[in-house]
Amino acid sequence: MKTVIQGIIGISSIALNLISSSNLSAVAGNHIWQGTGRIINGAGEGSTVELTLRIVNNEVTFLSGPSQNERIILRSASPLIGEGKTKAGSWQVLQTEEKTIGVTLAQENPYRLIRYILKAQS
Template identity: 45%
Template sequence: MLGILILPASASQIWEGTGRIVSGIGEGGSVELQLEFDGEIVKSLSGPPLDGIINREPSLNGVIKTKTATWQIERCGEDLCVNLQQYNPQQTVFYRLQPKK
């Protein structure tokens, strides 16, 4: 079961991993993603562009909406699960990220 996203408040943290394209262009393919969390600011260092503020309201837990995509980010065990819905091209990607060591 997916849990609530909890990140350190003071230090930035980098998470990285591989994702699977589950629908749309390139379905079945693998893609890489690296995200940096600095408080509530989330930026992609590699992969699809993201520079946003994570919304932690109960009704939108771990959701970032941009002009090009919706990112749902949740804790799953020791990892982060990221479900990315891109609008153009229409594509859904599921990532499982681990903290960078």
């Protein structure tokens, strides 16, 4: 299980380096990001799940999902890039377009890997 998570994190790190060198700019201000994800490995594999975040500068507040009411701090607000841990597991956030972010959750108990695509709502 840890090998799969380490592999995903390694691939994500490469993507983070490529994105951080691009000219993406984060959507300024207080924004809600919302979308769906798929459990790609582990308990509930194939299921669809939803996630809503509020991101202000580089602070992420989970409004729904397994880390509801918890926060993480991203290392960059423009573009949105970073990782953090909550009670639910390890999160990675990567802005892929001006109004789109990819979010990955790696949980250990129960083991699962979830990938979300979220869009800016406001």
